Amino acid sequence: MPVTHEVFNQAGEPPAHDAFTGDAALLEAVSAFGAGWAAPHLAAVGARIGSPELRALAREANRNPPELAAFDRFGHRIDEVAFHPAWHRLMGMIRADRFHSLAWTEPRPGAHVARAAVAYLWGQGEPGVCCPAAMTFAATAALAHAPDLLARFRDRILAPGYDPRPLPPAEKPALGVAMAMTEKQGGSDLRQTRTTATRAGDSWRLTGHKWFFSVPTSDLFLTLARTGETISCFLAQGWRDDGSRNAVRIQRLKDKLGNRSNASSEVEFDGLEAVMVGAEGRGIATIIEMAHLTRLECALGAAALMRQATSLALHHAAHRRAFQRALIDQPLMRAVLADMALEAEAALWLALRAAAATDAAARNPAEAALARIIVPVAKYWTCKRAPALLAEALECHGGNGFVEEHPIARLYREAPLNGVWEGAGNVICLDVLRALTRTPEAAAALAAELAPARGADTALDALIAGVEAMLERPESAEPVARRLVEHLALALSAALLLRHAPAAVAERFIAARIVHPALAFGAAGATGGDADLLARAAVIPDACPNA
Template structure:
């Protein structure tokens, strides 16, 4: 029998929920990076931060990752339907993401946001990724797909009004009946992986402007989208096609979902294996130019991947800081104990650098159309930034779990999900080696991108950067001659640009600490390496102010 005293005993030293914080107002790093935006845009970000930081959004994220998508291949009468069914929480997340323009605002922003559309959207995407990563996939894919549709004017004219709509419409009906649409991407095949040119899916012209596609795709994210961009072989070579779920007459396009992937992370978003048993597609761009046609789409996806990875890292460290502020051990709050303080400060330093880096990339995207140097910077730094920011995410999430102890390791908390989701971002849209090879391809084509990047570093770091510039030029020459060293160069580029951006935007002590610990010393594999010369607690409180 349990005694009354036991029943009324209150357990002390527990952590209150971290709910209801405005993700913009509570983030001085983000605020510093967008402080130059027009005031109405900043006010919109504040409202976005309040909505996405609410307890309601946290609960939607939890539910969408607890009740997972389910493939319904046939209806009760045995007819093929190929539907992915989601918990209502997923649709609620999608509605809010579409309403915020995460799927389209870089293409149609007007007024005060028109000249800063990439940065403004990055800020909204960053905050949304802090809450739930899976639903970002369909929104990011749709945004990036618009770049490919620009190669097929009739298709763009037909689809863009729906892709730009701020209404989320999940109904499985022909696009002509919908109030909004989304597009997914189907490029990966079993035998090819990242080698897109190894695709065996075939496309045969039907003589009426359409093609019949036969083949398979091994990993299709957001297969429930209204259309898929698909790479398939034609007589001219690998070509790109738009394959809608429904044909103009309202009939289903025969696209067969064989199964959903049982993924480690981003479990709220479905990923499917798909077969095309004669599916109808419309060519996008020139025949045989599929990889070139989809190139800008892949680039935009990588920008989003980096932004989302920085958001996930921010969320993980914010959770660890919150836990250690309230949890006591050995007579003091964990955050006050020197080893813990330095671990948190070290992670906060990487989060700040990663966030500064992705917003510098978004700035370059905004300026690329009018500034060749910014366009050159973006060409080289997109794969480098995606590489480094995505790579540090899993390490940060793992360390954050350790800071929280056993409570961080169980699925009831946020950290376990963040740790799983962080693993997805280094994998998608080009894993590490592919990104490094892309860095080398850019360097081999022209010297302008490297010079544009070195100019940014010099402007940020000043005269002290001279030796650093020489090191990077030498590393680039070595990597071009020795492909196996490309990871060294890629990481050096990312971290050096991060240091330059930190120096431009934040107190100099932050850039100094990053430079000395990341670039001034040999490589280290764990967090907590700041020494006593730096005020670790001040770093933590600056990046994660107590609200």
């Protein structure tokens, strides 16, 4: 067969790289927020994330999604989920990297920031395995309301190993934890929970359904059920102590837009054996402490997707030529890429500041109050910006980005997920408004966080003043809650960049997002500094050779 063409002018696979030490902004943020001591561990994680091995495993895990086997061939109910070997390999890696445990096992300041950096790196690798790791991490907050249960399971929840065997928790050295809250009729409105719990000696039996239950093969999971007129929180084992499957009937696995390597399911509870966590009737308040941490995870995950998409776009633009020039040498493309890099960096600083507030919350009441605000603000804004940036990054690749073989297509399908997980946009905005209008400490902590930025730029001062004006009339703030949270996110991002990032980055952000904002990346009209922004964002080697 004759050769009709040769392959050239294709970017090719990115080379192996360290996604931590090559990321200037991430290095600076980790140091600024007190986690510089974790740099050796983060460098090891970064090298793993930038490796061809991990890229191949992520591709295989998504090409071969989990499969449900509700019954065996003889008709016995088994409710098993079969995962591709790539999934199990990735799960072993993410637990070894202490995604789920670093915040709880390092007794020093900055532990939550270090763990957030691990999450940020893994969000660039394979978001599917981030879900079970994040739930396992966050479960500790809810289990703190049941000290006996926490003492019983803590060491194995935080163990660095991975054990997928379907066995009772007592027989396993490492445990994964999930949560199952939403029901068909309720969604984010957990007060509409209809699952019921009846007492059975020292435990309870739960009957009902859950509309979204990710990782239904988990060893332990937290859930909600009604005890009379009120809603309580419960912990259930996936397998009973006698080795039998607990009463979790997997009805089907969700056929999802993205996050395909991960198993999300619809389940029925038919007399599920469980124990109560926290006070009876305080279920939503108990489990929301877990949800607060997973909302932080959404912000980190969205920021990670923006970082990875920008990296891939830079790599492509540096190695693709059109109209006699490399794409990255063309002024309009440089403006687009620089704007994407600016957005990704701002998202990183906002998410890691939220992690820093979470880290200091137990030691500093003002930081605890700030965490109450900045976590949902970061969750809302980064999750809104990620789909737009991923669409732009896909467009940077042209038709190559629109085929499933390319990782940018998988990232694009992943981008909307964090916006709906743990509360969609309106729910999050109302939560921010509730905290600001009902918790004076939170409003005061926010004002203190923004205070150092006052006077640095007249446009930023006007933005902050506008936020304050909206809050002066809380009774009329709900219709404009999205604008309020958007302006808070912009003000916080600008303040963080002014304090920690190079001056040129902060000035460019204020110009492009506050002074002359635009609807499309690269259209804000901010000029100057493209080369520095692109060089700063070039995590992948040779992604910006001419910056």
